[in-house]
Amino acid sequence: MLSACSTPCDAPGQLCAPIESNTSALPPPKPVPPPRPPRPPAPEAVTFAVAVPNITSYDEGGTPNVAPIPNKPATGIGQDMPPATAPAPSDGQLHHIGLLLPLRSETLGPAAELLRAGFMAAYERDRSGFEVSVTDTGETTSDVLNTFAQAQREQDIVVGPLARSAVTAVANSDLVTKPTIALNHPDNRDEARLPAKLLVMGLSIEAEARQVAAWAASEQPGASALILSAGAPSQRRISTAFKQEWLRQGGKVDVLELSAVNGYLSDAEMVQLRARLAATPPGLLFAALDADQARQLRVAIGSDLPLYGTSSLNPGAGRGASGPELDGVRLLDLPWQVQRDHPQVMVYPQPPQPNDRRLTADMERLYALGIDAFRVAREVALRQGAPFTLDGVTGRLSVRSDAGQLRFERTEQAASYQNGAVAVWPPANTPPAQ
Template structure:
């Protein structure tokens, strides 16, 4: 037991311990006479638990040594993953008495705990409140640990520009492979910087190194819709910044980007339903795919063969895929139907690779060569829930239809509740036959308020009364079409819930402005594809030539993104942090090779849809 303590204590702390032990030996030699009560100080023994030993010693140490014991205990608790005791220990440390080395150790340990507890802002606060000289004279490994912790905290707190800037400023601390690893982390953080924030940073004077990084990410983004244009822009940037570290050694993702033209698929099979009940859906995706192809052909010298196949004309998707293998296709895009994607997912591997346009029903592990991308509304629900979680809103009223199209969305809501003890879902499932007013009233417990009023009136006679809704609802999530939404939003206000922030999925928006009708949707925040929110996308001009496309614009945008994803799948698989700012959202890949979307935010204001660049708390 003492051997362990010797490893953890300072020299002065070790001396204190030896004194304590010697005192115990001397006292044990003095056997008390029978009948005499031994004092608590004499009979008190050191705990056997390692962490409790440190706390025991801290209680008996002088103030300058006490912190060392507490920090030892904190480190032991962190190693054990005993975070409740670790948090209690952090709160007992008086930072005003810490020496510089102690304060640095405190920041690293307390900051690590804050990150584990998903409190990155707290970790940042530890650094911000530290003395200005903290870490300036610390050993190099300690300084590097501090850089990693603070940069990771900034990134986790949704401050990627600051994270990248901090890493770039401290890049000189790193050497060898660690230098280039930090190099890649700067790039990855820059990839997550919102466009508006990047634009503002570019307008400010910067030092050479940081300005070069900003110009690099900006050039890659400005040419994001064409692989060839991105490569031209990258080469131009390297000519303009020849001595920049990123020019001499590109981040790994950009190095692979240079190699992509050599691996770009030259023969693509596009499998879609072009007859039967899904004919118009398939046609919209096809038209979007070819719109992107023709736009790319104007700036690309690469020849690509695309063959369109009607999936409705084939009984077996497996047989069709095996035939495409024989015909030496480089990539298969499709199918669209979920059951066909599920069949393909049962194959042990995909060669040629497949970019399916839907998600398999059961898909636990990534099938090599199978990528899945679709307009899953579950992405929108997760985005809304993640935002509400970031705002500490945990009691959510969910209003959704009893309809097949909403099942996956509702399941996603319920999964979040099952996986989070702090999250509570209050549900109202409406049907076409429902009285929506009665349903909202029940959800908000208005009837209970009326009952209490009647009881009071029976006792006191005539009294003034205004019904009250339940007060514990933090926000509402609305899953509804525009027609139903125009009824539900006013009903929330009618039933005294006008102050409850309302969030909705893209089903709430018809896809085009209806100012006269959409006043009743005012102040609803919703997720939507960039394609429908921006009027400056060049390919949008093609829409006017496609009669009847309005109803299927999101699918048209999906076709565009499918084309842009095709040559980038290998890059995204190798670099999961790589993202494609697409027409259907910001596209990223997960560990199952599923492409997931982060959509843009919008709101209704005076009946018109307005894009929200940032979300202010409600």
């Protein structure tokens, strides 16, 4: 903010001198402070209301099995998966859901808007008996906590916030008195010590890497693993998570960080790696890389060794050069990305595309997270603490209450490169590995 000069001088950068006069000197007028900019009005909640509650009943099914299949990812929507069986409430209650997102944030606004679009797409499909209010959280910790506290007073269930720092602030507060679905993971918090009514269901690349490690260990028991990354912060997190789970599974592991310039792996290091693998081959490779780097790796070393990775190896349909180089590589990703022709995915509209560019695969995953966030919120509201499972567009979802603490688990979809594209694994008519 500009400050006013303490003497009557208009020329900036010049010394101010007293003004002489034949009459008595008048006292200089006091400087008038510049007007304060008007405080922006608080964002109004956008409410999507249903006048007459009419909960759609679910088909009757067996008792849900909330435990995921040990050491194995999901192998297709609906396989070995009981349907949700939440009964319709007999009192015709209208359930109020508050969705809290940083919609006006310069950095997170586009992601928040896309997640909101997914949430509302799911709401439009199963809106009977529910009312959704969408509110901007702001970006400062105090704004987030104030907005969250108000939502806890006014809503039956709260979904959000989205930013990791905001979720951390909520988790460290004593404000969580109603069921709350956080859309990210808090920093440095053991989920066993989170507030009892806080359910964390954000997408986690680290959780994905741990699932890949358990999957690979079930297919390659006792094998040694070589982890390859190119040094990006996200790749290091993926590498660390895989290594921790691989060691927990009882395997041996080594880590090699490769050099990359503008995303391209060093040719000299690829030659050295090829010689190393020929001399002492590990049981399998884990690529904490992006799709282009994994393709460079495969071209350099061949396809003799099993290669696993996370969704970072899938740039999305039409976003990378297709070809056979990655065929056989196994990875995990969301059903939304690898089962687009499945009926439970096709019932939802595709995300809105920006005018100037195509959505990235990660942005599409946030849209899918929005869809599942509403579906989980709906079930939590209807079931009042009872466990349930869902075939979600982000994976196989299970929610349970452990001694009063809400627990969430997501098992992502097994996939592999087949004929240059990512598809559900195992391929049709191929028995799974034993």
